[in-house]
Amino acid sequence: MVKEMVRVLVTGAAGQIGYALVPMIARGVMLGPDQAVILHMLDIPPAAEALNGVKMELVDAAFPLLKGVVATTDVVEACTGVNIAVMVGGFPRKEGMERKDVMSKNVSIYKAQASALEKHAAPNCKVLVVANPANTNALILKEFAPSIPAKNITCLTRLDHNRALGQIAERLNVHVSYVKNVIIWGNHSSTQYPDVNHATVMTKDGEKQVRELVADDQWLNGEFITTVQQRGAAIIKARKLSSALSAASSACDHIRDWVLGSSKGTWVSMGVYSDGSYGVPAGLIYSFPVTCEKGEWSIVQGLKIDEFSRAKMDATANELAEEKSLAHSCLE
Ligand code: NAD
Ligand code: LMR
Numbered sequence: 001m002v003k004e005m006v007r008v009l010v011t012g013a014a015g016q017i018g019y020a021l022v023p024m025i026a027r028g029v030m031l032g033p034d035q036a037v038i039l040h041m042l043d044i045p046p047a048a049e050a051l052n053g054v055k056m057e058l059v060d061a062a063f064p065l066l067k068g069v070v071a072t073t074d075v076v077e078a079c080t081g082v083n084i085a086v087m088v089g090g091f092p093r094k095e096g097m098e099r100k101d102v103m104s105k106n107v108s109i110y111k112a113q114a115s116a117l118e119k120h121a122a123p124n125c126k127v128l129v130v131a132n133p134a135n136t137n138a139l140i141l142k143e144f145a146p147s148i149p150a151k152n153i154t155c156l157t158r159l160d161h162n163r164a165l166g167q168i169a170e171r172l173n174v175h176v177s178y179v180k181n182v183i184i185w186g187n188h189s190s191t192q193y194p195d196v197n198h199a200t201v202m203t204k205d206g207e208k209q210v211r212e213l214v215a216d217d218q219w220l221n222g223e224f225i226t227t228v229q230q231r232g233a234a235i236i237k238a239r240k241l242s243s244a245l246s247a248a249s250s251a252c253d254h255i256r257d258w259v260l261g262s263s264k265g266t267w268v269s270m271g272v273y274s275d276g277s278y279g280v281p282a283g284l285i286y287s288f289p290v291t292c293e294k295g296e297w298s299i300v301q302g303l304k305i306d307e308f309s310r311a312k313m314d315a316t317a318n319e320l321a322e323e324k325s326l327a328h329s330c331l332e
Contacts, residue, residue, distance in 0.1 A: 005067060006037050007122070009082040011113065012089030013041030013071070014050040016241060017130065020248035021086065022054060026063040030252040031084075032260060038068040042078035042089060075113060079120040084259075086251055087113065087141070090131030092242045099132040099189050099232075100323055104330040110137040111331055114144035121148075126295075128254055129155040130247060134188045135271050135285040136323040140331070142273065142285070151296070154258070155271030157192070157287035159243065159250035160184040163231045164194040167224055168201070168210055178202040179210070183289040184228075184269035185278075185309075186316025187323070192287065193312035194228040196220055198303055221308065262292045267300050278305060278313065284320045 008025055012018050022039055024030060031037060039058065043051045055071040072078050079085070090106040093099055110129070117125065127148065129138035138155040142148070161184050169176040179201050185193040199210040214220055227234075235243045254270060262268050267289040276282045277299045289300040305313065 003035055006031055006035055006084065007040055007082045008037050009040040009042065009078055009085040009121075011042045011078070011085070011087050012131065014043040014047040014054055015088065015092075016244040017088045017247050017251075018043075019054060020245045021088065021251060022058060023061065023063075024248055024252050026058060026061070026066040028065050029249075030255050032256070033065075036065050036067045038070070039066065040070045040072075040078050040082055042072060042075060044089075045073045048073050075116040076120055079113075079116045081120070081122050082117075082125055083122045084255060085117055085121060085125055085127045086255070087127065087129045087137070088131055088251075089113075090137070093132060093236070095233075095236050095240070099134075100136075100326065102132055103136065103323070103326060106131055106133065106137055107140045107327045107330050110140045111144045114141045117141070118145035118147050124149075125152065126255070126258060127153045128251060129153070129271075130251055132188070133323055133327075135287070135320055136327045138271060138285045139324060140327055150273040153273065153285070154254070154297075155188065155285055155287075156247070156251055156254055157184045157188050157269045157271045158254040159247050160188060160192055160194065160228060160231075160287070161269035162246070162250050162253065164196070164224075164228050167227055168196065168199065168214070171219070171224075172201060172213055174201055174203075180266045181289070182210075182269075183267070183303075184287045185313045186287055187320050188271065188287065189316070189319060190229045190233075191316040191319045192229055193309065193316055194225055195309055195312075196224070197306065197309065198289075257292050258297060259295055261294070262290075267291050270297055272297060272299070275299070277301065278303075279310075280313065280317050281321065284317060284324065286317060286320060
């Protein structure tokens with residue numbers, strides 16, 4: 001059976017994540033090797049020439065799955081008929097800034113683009129917000145696009161999830177594909193809580209708990225957490241630019257699992273609209289462990305939460321509640 005064409009919007013497509021992301025989408029990394037795509041790329045007028053350069057390169061790369069490219073600075077043209085929207089457009093933080101420092105510039109973009117998506121995207125369009133502050137931009141997008149179902153609006157914490165897997169793999173000197181079921185709770189910020197209490201590693205003697213194999217709670221409750229929380233800042237310090245290839249790759253992981261399903265027995269982290277699970281206040285976009293099937297995510301239920309985790313999950317929820325009111329005051 002021939003699959004229907006999928007239109008994928010990337011905003012901020014002339015930027016550095018955009019430049020890493022669009023060839024991945026055109027190669028089938030996001031939606032699979034049998035899914036033809038039309039790329040919609042949006043940027044702002046000062047970046048129009050650079051955006052056209054990206055379009056020229058996409059043509060030059062002769063991707064078999066790429067059936068068309070729309071490169072535009074017109075938000076309506078960009079959003080029209082899209083099935084998937086990856087919202088990268090915005091301003092990245094610089095060294096020494098927290099992600100919420102880019103709040104006022106970025107939330108107003110998300111308010112404006114919410115209505116274009118609501119009016120012009122395909123029904124059931126799935127939205128992934130990457131631009132920071134990612135959770136709060138996604139929440140603003142949700143609030144200003146009330147007819148898009150809340151379950152269709154998500155933000156990227158898969159990069160943090162993958163970072164956590166990478167840190168455990170390095171510590172245990174195993175391949176990252178053997179590690180699974182870490183969790184990122186909360187905000188894509190330095191208060192996020194990378195939790196390994198349910199994470200396992202596949203060994204020659206079967207699946208073992210990460211805590212048992214690492215056997216160093218001080219490291220797991222200390223340096224491991226801060227390394228993952230601060231990894232974005234460490235990359236900015238090293239590159240003088242924020243992460244791009246890992247962000248683009250993780251955005252593909254997020255959409256691929258959401259659309260095509262997560263692997264059996266494995267959960268992933270996604271920033272989603274809270275329904276009150278695990279005592280997280282409803283009305284925030286908060287990162288939870290989820291599984292995905294048939295294009296729908298669901299929060300993994302019933303995990304035991306100890307006191308240490310509870311405090312960290314609450315702290316990051318409190319930060320999100322503060323960001324929410326700060327965002328509303330920026331928009332007044
Ligand atoms: P960048 O500055 O290289 O690119 C951003 C692009 O967005 C630019 O081309 C800019 O012209 C464009 N842009 C600005 N306003 C726009 C608008 N209104 N509409 C459309 N495009 C617009 O930045 P980058 O490194 O690609 O990062 C993009 C965003 O992603 C930043 O906010 C960054 O902090 C965030 N980020 C998030 C994660 C995550 O895990 N959630 C990871 C890395 C980066
Ligand atoms: C990241 O985590 O790498 C991004 O959110 C960029 C940043 O500002 O840290």
